Amino acid sequence: LDRTGVTMENCNWQRGCFVLRQNYLLEYESEGSLSLRPRGYAFLQGAVVRSHHVFEHTIQVDYLKNYYDLASMSTLLIRSDTYSKAQRW
Numbered sequence: 001l002d003r004t005g006v007t008m009e010n011c012n013w014q015r016g017c018f019v020l021r022q023n024y025l026l027e028y029e030s031e032g033s034l035s036l037r038p039r040g041y042a043f044l045q046g047a048v049v050r051s052h053h054v055f056e057h058t059i060q061v062d063y064l065k066n067y068y069d070l071a072s073m074s075t076l077l078i079r080s081d082t083y084s085k086a087q088r089w
Contacts, residue, residue: 013079020044025061025076042076043067049089055079057086 016039017028027040042063052058058079065072080086 018078025063042074051086052077057081057083059086059089 015030017031017034019026019028019034019038023043023045025042025044026038027042028034028036028038042061043065044061044063045067047061047063049059049061052060055077058077061076061078062073063076064070065074078089080089
């Protein structure tokens, strides 16, 4: 994530449904696809979560892509429709 050049236009925003299960945040296409394999996941042990500095109603999750590889940091942006939803996260 290039923090200096990030804009609404160059982010690949996708709708999704998130489920917290043990140390993982699982991402599904929709609530109707919860019985299917998730389309993505984030290992949350050691993750850092904070408000994003550019996008409103957005949190930034910096996490290890592979829990066994400490150099595999990745970033996930989760944007809510409203401020109250973002605060619940």
